[in-house]
Amino acid sequence: MERLQKVMAQAGVASRRKSEELIRRGRVKVNDETITELGTKVSPQDEIEVDGVPLEREAPVYYLLYKPRGVISSVKDDRGRKVVTDYLPEIQERLFPIGRLDYDTSGLLLLTNDGSFANKLMHPKHKIDKVYVIKSRGIPSKEHMKQLRKGMEVDGEFLKAESAHILSTDGKKNSAIIEITLHQGKNRQIRKMFDALGVPVDKLKRERYGFLDLHGLNAGDSRPLKPHEVKQLRQLADENVK
Structure with missing residues (x-):
């Protein structure tokens, strides 16, 4: 037996907190009975509906x-x-x-x-490290690297790297290989940060996740x-x- 809101969250209905709101608002049924109590537990055999739509439960993969x-x-x-x-x-x-x-x-x-x-x-x-390796068009300065770690406002968003350091540079090609670690996950975050510094990203790869x-x-x-x-x-x- 597991709590109803946990089962809903695992099925991808919403986060656990939002699932609790759905329950409190009477939008969830178990075996055709409207449930509003957050302590309700369900078994794999129970039939769950959210806004009249049956919940499909699968083994997590x-x-x-x-x-x-x-x-x-x-x-x-x-x-x-x-x-x-x-x-x-x-x-x-x-x-x-x-x-x-x-x-x-x-x-x-x-x-x-x-x-x-x-x-x-x-x-x-939850601060999961997401580590990326970048090939840049241009070679960032020490001040650029400090700015990445300090954070910057771009298009109204505060964007920050947890760590950033240059792995290698190529003066002839005017490029650099840079490793950067993020906890944030903003849309196109790394590209936006490097564009703001005037050092565009040529290639970007996520090497590690935790x-x-x-x-x-x-x-x-x-x-x-x-x-x-x-x-x-x-x-x-x-x-x-x-």
Whole structure:
């Protein structure tokens, strides 16, 4: 038996807090009975409806994908472009990405059908390290690197790197390889920050997510997360909040 709001969150209806609001507002039924008590527990056999729509419950699954460039971090695209779930066609569960990588960004992306798990990892308060490697057009100065770590306002948003350092430079090509770590996950955050500095991003790849990396994978490859990895991600998120 599990709490109703937890089951709803895992099914991707909404976050646990928003699921609680739906329950309090009388928008949820269990076995055709309207439920408003937050302590209600349900079993796998119970039939749940939200706004009259039956809740589809699946066993939670978790995957790591090496997303190639030129792929949308979504489950469908109205322009017919490739999406990340195209690389896991054999998976029967309704997968969705945890966060997103831009169309032109490659690297490590997690996918799941566990909404509660996804919401936990995506919230910046959990401070999951997301490590990127950038090839820039231009060589950033020491002041530029300090600005990345200090943070900056771009288009009304405060954008900040947790760490940033130059790995190498190429004076002839006027380019640099830079490693940057984020906790935030704003749309096109790294590109916006570097554009604001006048050092545009040429290539961008997410190398690590927490303790996970792309070891042994080529672009387009995927693998299921191991049970201990899922447990470790949950623990990492919880520890960072304390």
